[in-house]
Amino acid sequence: MTPPPPLPGDPLAPLARPIRLTRAVLVLERLLRAFWPLLTFLAFCFAALSFGIWSWIAPEHRGLAGGAVIFGLIVLGAPGLRRFRWPSRAEAIARLDATLPGRPLAALTDGLALGANDPASRALWAVHLGRMAAAARAAQAPAPDPDLAPRDPFALRLSALTAVALALVFGTPTAIFAPATQSGAPFRAEAAMGPAWEGWAEPPRYTGRPGLYLNGVEGDLLTLPEGTRLAFRFYGAPGAVPFSESVSSPAAPPLDAASETAGTEVQSRDFTAVRSGVIELGGPMGRRFAVMVAPDETPEVDLPALAERRADGKMAQPFHAADDYGVVRGHATISLDLAAIDRRFGLAVDPEPRENLVFDLPLPISGSRADFSEMLVEDVSEHAWANLPVKLTLEVEDGRGQIGQSATESFDLPGRRFFDPRAAALIELRRDILWSRANAARSAQILRAILNRPEDTFPAQPMVEVLHGVVEQLDAATVTPEARDAVAGILWQMAEILEDGGLADALEAMQQAQERLSEAIRNGASKDEIAKLMAELKEATDRYIEMLAERAQQEEQGPQFGQQQPSQHITGDQIQALMDQIQKLMEEGRMAEAQELLDQLARMMANMKVTQGEGGSGSGPGGQTMQDLGETLRDQQQLSDDAFRQMQRPPGGGGAPGADPQAGEGAQGAPGADLAGRQRALRRELERQKGLMPRLGGEAAEAGREALDEAGRAMEGAEEALRGGDIGRAIDGQADAIEALREGMRQLGEAFAGENGANQRGAGDLGQQRGGDAMGGQGTRMLPRDPLGRATGEGSQIGTEGDMLQGEDVYRRARDLLEEIRRRSAERSRPEVERDYLRRLLDSFGSR
Secondary structure (H helix, E strand, C coil): CCCCCCCCCCHHHHHHHHHHHHHHHHHHHHHHHHHHHHHHHHHHHHHHHHHHHHHHHHHHHHHHHHCCCCCHHHHHHHHHHCCCCCCCHHHHHHHHHHHHCHHHHHHHHCCCCCCCCHHHHHHHHHHHHHHHHHHCCCCCCCCCCCCCCCCCCCCCHHHHHHHHHHHHCCHHHHHHHCCCCCCCCCCCHHHHHEEEEEEEEECCCHCCCCCCEHHHHHCCCCEEECCEEEEEEEEECCCCCCECCCCCCCCCCCCCCCCCCCCCCCEEEEEEEEEEEEECCCCCEEEEEEEEEEECCCCCCCCCCCCECCCCCCCCEEEEEEECCCCEEEEEEEEHHHHCCCCHHHHHCCCCCCCCEEEEECCCCCCCCCEEEEEEEEECCCCCCCCCEEEEEEEEEECCCEECCCCCCCEEEECCCCCHHHHHHHHHHHHHHCCHHHHHHHHHHHHHHHHHHHCCCCCCCCHHHHHHHHHHHHCCCCHHHHHHHHHHHHHHHHHHHHHHHHHHHHHHHHHHHHHHHHHHHCCCHHHHHHHHHHHHHHHHHHHHHHHHHHHHHCCCCCCCCCCCCCCHCHHHHHHHHHHHHCCCCHHCCHHHHHHHHHHHHHHHHHHHHHHHHHCCCCCCCCCCHHHHHHHHHHHHHHHHHHHHHHHHHHCCCCCCCCCCCCCCCCHHCCHHHCCCHHHHHHHHHHHHHHCCCCCCCCCHHHHHHHHHHHHHHHHHHHHHHCHHHHHHHHHHHHHHHHHHHHHHHHHHHHHHHHHHHHHHHHHHHCEEEEECCCCCCEEEEEEECCCCCCCCCCCCCCCCHHHHHHCCHHHHHHHHHHHHHHHHHHHCCCCCCHHHHHHHHHHHCCCC
């Protein structure tokens, strides 16, 4: 029944909602008290049906069981109907009032018995009603309290609730609404004891697809990658479960027709899906699967552009590869294009046979290998085919072993160019000797002619003596391959000295003059000393600029720096004016300002060195800084590898702590020939680079300097650990130094990019595009990125790290690590926590 609405002026009207809720609580309490036996009986019936009791009752007894249930419902429900009484509004108000101190609801419905005409009594009564109304506003409906414990001494209601919970967790409540099992069908127990089967489908690991448990697959259509391994197990007597399939090649014979060992209770069928077909299993649990095999496409690789010579003489060949599941490996093959060679002079004779050049293609360390672009960078400057026509072919392989090949392209194999005529002549003789040892006599004759008047040709007498020794080796009756290679190495070294020696010496002399002048400023040198040092600096700078101009003339470009824009040209007069201003400031005692201008001059000359001496590598403000830091980072990584190898050496294997006689190439010629000495040299080199670093403002520059300071402290700690023989702690410190160096380079790269942003915005996003191809063309391409998402190569302010990820060992180690993670994640014997962690690693860094 619906309670009547409150009368106008009803003092309890603001409490209508708590009163309704209290009345509902009373209804719930009285229903539970009246019908708890019926509800308990229904709960037990629900649990029994959820556990399939209906299927255990014989069909002829099910009517009797249903009648018993109905009788129980009537017997338990009738007393409840007699006892239940709907609560009134007054009862709800009394129940709610009992929960409040002072029963304010009853007070609000009371009236004055005496003194109704007395103003003082009415005022007092009004104050009392106000207080009761304030107390009534705190009224809240009480919680239900059916108090069933005295009525249920055996706690049957709790047992019923437990049975319902078990039925919901372990039973099948939906079976209540399922049709009853037909009389002719086997029971579940019988089916479980009869013939059964299990099946699994395991796609190839390289696809990254999960395995399937075929018994749990819904539907009859299966789409599987080509090469999926299918395994079936059959339980029972041989032939009890008929089986046939048409997805393997050749198809497996039907199971019921196969000869099985007598008495065997478990049979198996393992095969590989190579074509679409059907899998059929008979028996009571039979299934029919229509299998659709998705073919594994052959990988593809192509060359978006041909490699040309980089500024440092290395070959940089961009390529693009794709596969439906991912490329696992690849290589580039370079062969000599003999038909395209101008067969004159030393190339007129037939060349000696040489094996083709084969380089492993770099693959992404993280991210997908299904579709990617990368850059193959190799230094082939010293190879016999350098600067000669060659043919290039790329091949990639997928996880199934299928090979994709690019079209064969012809181009000149990039190698270093020598502009000094003497160096170029020695390099040509070297090429002829490597082409064929039959050129030995001819090369010796030419070299004698070059050495006719050596004082006018070569700067140092030792160089002349070395070249005379080369002539003697070439004049030998038989030039062995070892002697040929030794002569080629000597000629290459002599050419490098002639090409770079003068410029390098001039640069070193200029830097030393700058450092001496800075030291004089810090120590308060006299005017005469400062004048002398300024004269030395001017002389060294003039010599360096003169050699830059000579080199620029040979390379057909004028001396400039930065992005080679008109606003960035600098003349000798401007440099001279800057030096005059430095000297003037020092004479006036304004040493801080003089030091600032001297640092500016050093930055200018470093940028000129980057553009001219390096052929444009690392162009832009800070390019030399980033290049030097990149070299330091590579040296630190090499030192860490050598320290790790030292730690792995068994005790007593020779060598004192900190020494590494078997260190790799990076350890050859290291200062002091020990790990601690090399670490000290790296730390000092980092301090030197920090001192010559351009002074930039902003948060990125400050963060970069702090990171480099942290790297220096980590290096110092590693050095101390190496001296103490604690190589493990030293490796930890070196790892911290490597991480800090990377962070410093990243921050400084952002700072340099911000400083030069006005000139760079027109060329597009430095982190993603660059104008021109890999070798300076006019196209636009996306730059490859390293595992931290940074651009790796030309056009990027942190491009000096590009080569760090091109090494063969780096990619091999990364690939082996990912394969090991995949293998461990597939081992079911490992703890699930460990496998889950490994799977998350693969999701973040592995091939998708």
